[in-house]
Amino acid sequence: MNINRWKSQLMKGAAELACLAILRERPCYGVEILETLSSLQGLEISDGSIYPLLNRLQRDGKLEAAWREDEDAIHPRKYYRLTPLGRAALGEMVNEWRGFSRAVDRLIQGGGQ
Amino acid sequence: MTRTAEVNAMMNNYLRRLRWGLSPLSEADRQEIVREVGSHLIDRLGASPSAENLHEELAKLGAPEEYARQFVESFDLSSAIASGAPWPMMRQAFRMAGSGALTALHSAGLLVLLAVSASLMALAPLKLVFPQNVGVWLGPGRYSFAAGFLAHPPLGGSEVLGYWIIPAGALLGIGLLKISIVLLRRLLLTVQEAADHRAGGLS
Structure with missing residues (x-):
């Protein structure tokens, strides 16, 4: 079995939830989100995937963005933050995820009994 | 460390092709995406902006035309759904x-x-x-x-x-x-x- 392929499929479903969850704490720019994800083992997403996703979440009204110049950078960065709609979507997704994860855990531990 | 002319030329070439691929989108959206991808590359290169590192970073994003297509398809889908x-x-x-x-x-x-x-x-x-x-x-x-x-x-x-x-x-x-x-x-x-x-x- 190709475990990386399976992991990739899992991550596909979780990428939106992961991005929204990172932005719950504070506004971040793309590379910061990628670095936070890669610091959590098993949650990396590719550099190419992140911007179309952030772009779509912004169009859907779940994120808003603003360009900001940081002191440590010589160039402006696009910072994303959660909107109230994004926060509500995250809440719903977290609930769904917890229910799903509990069910899978039960299945793995007790064979569904 | 500053970027060499070769690195600048490589980066500009990628961004120009990306911009070209984004032509179905509005000027404002194209500008925004190209600016963000440029900012991403500068961040990723950090203190070692060599041609080799840039080559690696560009490979992670994929060919510019293909990368642009992902954005364009995503925009088309969003507007169709919103309609x-x-x-x-x-x-x-x-x-x-x-x-x-x-x-x-x-x-x-x-x-x-x-x-x-x-x-x-x-x-x-x-x-x-x-x-x-x-x-x-x-x-x-x-x-x-x-x-x-x-x-x-x-x-x-x-x-x-x-x-x-x-x-x-x-x-x-x-x-x-x-x-x-x-x-x-x-x-x-x-x-x-x-x-x-x-x-x-x-x-």
Whole structure:
């Protein structure tokens, strides 16, 4: 079995939830989100995937963005933050995820009994 | 460490091709995406902006034309979904049908559903113009049945709905149209989710 392929499929479903969850704490720019994800083992997403996703979440009204110049950078960065709609979507997704994860855990531990 | 002329040229070339690939989008959206990808590359290169490192970073994003296509498809999908209108959604579903046999199959099924819904709604004006040719007929045999717009209604059959076919057709047609829109929207949302991550979940 190709475990990386399976992991990739899992991550596909979780990428939106992961991005929204990172932005719950504070506004971040793309590379910061990628670095936070890669610091959590098993949650990396590719550099190419992140911007179309952030772009779509912004169009859907779940994120808003603003360009900001940081002191440590010589160039402006696009910072994303959660909107109230994004926060509500995250809440719903977290609930769904917890229910799903509990069910899978039960299945793995007790064979569904 | 500053970027060499070679690195600058490589980066500008990538961004120029990306911008070209984004041409179906508005100028403001193109600018925003190119600026963000440029900012990403500068951040990724950090203190070692060598041509070799840039080459690696560009490889992670993929060919600029292909990368641009991901944004364009995502924009097209979002606007089709936001429109809520059956035709733009249907067109988008067929455009994305190449992404999988299941999408193609669902799109074809939904097109049939939309066609049936349009035909049912068309019965109302047709009944007014051709009252003898539009209806639901039973007979002449025990199990024979015909319905719709028929050039030659069955001889000996009795038409049972009369002008009730106008509200019945309209209601059924609108009901089917609404169901098609909900299903189309659901299909496009699924396709959108897959398209967001086409570059692959893992780095």
